[in-house]
Amino acid sequence: MPPELQQPFFLAATTLVGLMVGSFLNVAIHRLPLEGQSVGNPRRSRCPKCGHALSWYENIPVLSWILLRARCSGCKTPISMRYPLVELLTAGLWYLAASRLPLEDWDLIAVHILVLSGLIVATFVDFDCFEIPDEISKGGMWLAPVLSLAVPSLHNSTLIAQRMSSNWEPGLPVDRLGALFGCLAGMAVGGGILIAVGWIGSKLYGRDAMGFGDVKLLAAGGGFIGPGGALAAMMLGSVVASVAGLGNMLRFYFLSRSRTKKRGVQKSRAASVRLARIVGRYIPFGPYLGIGIGIVLLAWNDVRQLIQWSH
Ligand SMILES: [Zn+2]
Secondary structure: OHHHHHHHHOOOOOOOOHHHHHHHHHHHHHOOOOOOOOOOOOOHHHHHOOEEEEEHOOOOHHHHHOOOEEEEOOOOOOOOOHHHHHHHHHHHHHHHHHOOHHHHHHHHHHHHHHHHHHHHHHHHHHHHHOOHHHHHHHHHHHHHHHHHHOHHOOOOOOOEEEEHHOOOOOOOOOOHHHHHHHHHHHHHHHHHHHHHHHHHHHHHHHOOOHHHHHHHHHHHHHHHOOOOOOOOHHHHHHHHHHHHHHHHHHHHHHHHHHHHHHHHHOOOHHHHHHHHHHHHHOOOHHHHHHHHHHHHHHHHHHHHHHHOOOO
């Protein structure tokens, strides 16, 4: 293949595989929270309503959803738009991961792609069940040190990894031992800050503000993005979560107002505000942590300049 075609071919292939893996992630999102089912069992996907087994042409990412007009061919139950969206999101993130690094860094690209895919699953399961599956969080905590040893360049811009590498100089890659230190420090800081935030929250509000699933998720993420990255991911995640929380409260406020109007019940604005504040507050934190980790993973250098930690 002519060298000028290698990059476009690689990007196209990565995006296409990402689209197919997105289809597989949909299965994982659906099945991981369920008892007795695994990603490979049962082998064929079925309509949850009528049990109709999907044939190959009903299983093509995005395309099948459009061709079936978003309905099961057996019972006409609507198929959620989320299936093609997860497929497109996966393909898009795989494309981004592959396009931000040179082809020679294929091993680093592969790790980024793996982490991003895990974050997609964690995000949507958390939205559905307010729970992050251990397969992702604990699995990530096991994988992070292993992959840091295998692909030390994961921690090339982690300060501790640079310090702990022998004979490291600016511009040089870190060595395996340095990368392992960067990974372990990242896991400790990632898990540690959320435990601290949760402890402070419970002292302030007298309730558990932080789920342990979030602690494990940021510990795992920190193993891939280092301690500074984990801190930045938590801050980014908190900002996005605050905006989402505010949006959610507004949604409940307007829902309550429109219901009041429809039923003719007299409910004061203050009561609607109170309701929105109580109900709207409950949003999962995992998805926003996931967004933070993903941003740092793909754009650490940009993020660092943004928060002026560059030296
Ligand atoms: Zn059906």
